[in-house]
Amino acid sequence: MLNIIFAKHGELYNYKHVNLLYNRLYSYFPHAKFWCYTEDPKGIIEPVNIIPILKRPSLRKWWNKLALFSNEMPFEGKCLFFDLDMEIVGDPSPWINNFNTLTVVNDYYKKDLYYDKHSYDVNINSSIIAWTANEQIHVWEKFLENKDYFMRKYRGIDRFMVYEGIELYTFKDGIVNSVNNDSYDNAPVNMYNGIEYNL
Amino acid sequence: MYHEENDLFRIKDIIDALSDSQIEGKKWLVNELIKLKPESKGIFIAGGWYGQLAALLSDYYDCLIISADLDTDSKNIGHKLLNGLDINVEFAVDDAATFFMEKRKIIDILINTSCEHMEQDDVKDLITYKQPDTLVAFQSNNYYDVLSHINCSDSLDDFVNYLELDEILYKGVLSFDDYERYMVIGR
Numbered sequence: 001m002l003n004i005i006f007a008k009h010g011e012l013y014n015y016k017h018v019n020l021l022y023n024r025l026y027s028y029f030p031h032a033k034f035w036c037y038t039e040d041p042k043g044i045i046e047p048v049n050i051i052p053i054l055k056r057p058s059l060r061k062w063w064n065k066l067a068l069f070s071n072e073m074p075f076e077g078k079c080l081f082f083d084l085d086m087e088i089v090g091d092p093s094p095w096i097n098n099f100n101t102l103t104v105v106n107d108y109y110k111k112d113l114y115y116d117k118h119s120y121d122v123n124i125n126s127s128i129i130a131w132t133a134n135e136q137i138h139v140w141e142k143f144l145e146n147k148d149y150f151m152r153k154y155r156g157i158d159r160f161m162v163y164e165g166i167e168l169y170t171f172k173d174g175i176v177n178s179v180n181n182d183s184y185d186n187a188p189v190n191m192y193n194g195i196e197y198n199l
Numbered sequence: 200m201y202h203e204e205n206d207l208f209r210i211k212d213i214i215d216a217l218s219d220s221q222i223e224g225k226k227w228l229v230n231e232l233i234k235l236k237p238e239s240k241g242i243f244i245a246g247g248w249y250g251q252l253a254a255l256l257s258d259y260y261d262c263l264i265i266s267a268d269l270d271t272d273s274k275n276i277g278h279k280l281l282n283g284l285d286i287n288v289e290f291a292v293d294d295a296a297t298f299f300m301e302k303r304k305i306i307d308i309l310i311n312t313s314c315e316h317m318e319q320d321d322v323k324d325l326i327t328y329k330q331p332d333t334l335v336a337f338q339s340n341n342y343y344d345v346l347s348h349i350n351c352s353d354s355l356d357d358f359v360n361y362l363e364l365d366e367i368l369y370k371g372v373l374s375f376d377d378y379e380r381y382m383v384i385g386r
Contacts, residue, residue: 058318058349118207148316149270151347153208163203 001033003075003133006082008038009053009064013084015043016199022048024088035075037068049074057147065126065157069140073133081129082189085197086176090188095175096130102139103130104158105191106170109181120159124170127191139166206272213276216249224373224380225252225312228336231369232308233259235384236334241305243267245295245325246313250277250288257286263305267291267298296321300328307333314339315348319361322350326362335364335385342378355381 004025006018018036022045025032034048041050051074053059054067067073068081078099082088107123115121142164143150154160161168177187179195215221229252239262244252247266250273256264266277266288274290281288291298295317299309309329314322314337326335339352352358355372364385373380 056318060346060349063346120208146269146271148347149212149272152212152345165203 001076002029002031002078002080004029004032004034004080004082005068005075006034006036006038006048006084007062007065007068008036008040008044008084009059010061012061013197014199015041017084017197018044018048020199021082021084021086021088025082028088028091028093029080032080033075037064037073057144059147062156063151065129066140066143066160068129069131069136071134071137076133079129079131079133081126083127083191085192085195086127087190087192087197088188089190090186092128092175092188095171095188096128098169099130099132100135101131101169102136102167103169103171104128104161105176106173107178108173109178109183120154120163122158122162124162124168125158125191125193126161127193128171128175128189130171142166209272209276213249213280216251220375222251222255224338224382225255227371227373227380228252228310228312228338228382229255229259231371231382231384232256232310232334232336235368236308238262239308241265241302242308242310243299243302243306245299245309245311246316247273247277247290248313249273250281250290252310252312253277253288254281254284254286257284257288261287264288265291265298265302265306267293267295269294294321296324299325303329303333306330308336309333310336312338314358315342315351317350319350323361323363326364332386334368335362336382337362337384338380338382340378340380344377352381355379355383359383 036048037051039053104124104126105128110123174184176189176191177184178191239260241262242264244266247268250266253264253266274292277290339358341351343351358381367385369384371382
C-alpha cells in the first residue's frame with residue numbers, strides 16, 4: 001500500500017491546495033491511501049484521511065513535516081509526501097521507485113550557484129519525499145534531541161537534515177520543474193518554492 | 200572556516216543571547232524582582248540559556264541560582280561565559296519542568312523568561328507544583344515571527360490570564376521595534 005501524504009499548518013495554504021493535489025494525484029495513484037497532517041481539516045474532501053497534529057511537541061509551519069517520520073503516524077509501508085505548493089501536471093510515478101531510502105528533490109537549478117556552508121545553504125529540497133514508514137524515525141529523534149536550538153539555527157527542515165548528517169538520496173532530475181528557474185518543461189510537477197501559489 | 204565539527208551558529212546564538220534587547224528584558228526583571236523580594240534561599244531559572252540572567256541575579260543574590268535549559272551545549276558555554284566570576288550558579292541540562300520538581304523545596308523564586316519557547320502546559324505545571332510561597336517571575340512575548348516561539352501571548356492580559364496566579368504583585372510591558380515583552384511577578 002502506498003501512502004500519499006500532505007501537511008497543512010497555518011494559513012499560507014488552505015484546503016483547496018489539499019483537494020487539488022488529491023484530485024490530480026489520484027489519477028496516477030488510484031490505489032494509494034491519502035492523508036493530510038493538519039490542525040484544521042475543514043474543507044478537505046473525504047477520501048483524504050486526516051491525521052491530527054501531535055499535541056506535543058508544539059511546532060509551527062514546516063517544522064511539522066518532521067513529525068511525519070515519528071512512530072506516532074498511522075500509516076504503514078511506502079510513503080510519498082508532497083508539499084502543498086506542488087502543481088501536478090503529469091505522471092510523477094516513473095521517477096518514484098525507491099522507498100528504501102529517504103529520497104528528496106535535487107535542486108538542479110542551484111548546481112552553478114555558490115554553495116555557502118556558512119549560511120547552511122543546501123541543494124536539495126523536501127517538496128517531495130519518499131520513504132518507508134517507521135524506517136526514518138531517527139530523523140524525528142535527532143530533531144527532538146535539541147529542537148529549540150535546531151529551530152533557531154536552521155531556517156527549515158532541509159537545512160536541518162543536511163547539516164545534521166541525515167542520509168539523503170535524490171530523485172532523478174526531471175521530476176520537478178522549478179517555476180522560478182524553468183528548465184524541465186515536461187516535468188510532471190511544477191514546484192512553486194518561494195513563489196506565491198494561491199488557489 | 201566552515202567545518203562540520205564547528206558549530207558556527209553558536210557564535211550568532213551567543214551574540215543574540217547578549218544582545219541589547221535580551222539583556223534589557225532581563226535587567227527589567229532583576230530591577231522589579233529585587234523590589235519585591237530582596238533576599239532568597241534559592242532561585243530556579245527555567246530556560247536559562249547561557250546563564251545571562253543568572254549572572255545578573257548573582258549581583259544581588261548570594262543564594263544558589265540554578266539555570267536549567269534543554270539545549271545540550273548551554274551548560275558548557277555558560278560555564279565558559281561565566282568563568283572567573285565569583286557567582287553561585289549551577290547549570291543543568293534538563294527539562295525545566297521535570298528538574299524543577301526535584302528542586303522545588305529549596306526554591307523560593309521561580310523564573311522563566313522564555314515562556315514563548317515552552318509548551319503552555321509545562322509553564323502552568325511549574326506554577327502548579329511550586330511551593331505556595333514561592334515567587335514567580337515569568338516573561339513572554341508576542342514575537343510570532345520566530346518559529347521556535349511556540350507559545351506566544353497576544354497581550355499582557357492574555358499572558359496574565361493563562362498563568363492563573365493567585366496573587367499578582369507586578370505586571371508590565373516592555374516595547375521593542377518588532378514585538379512586546381510581557382512580565383508578571385506574583386504567587
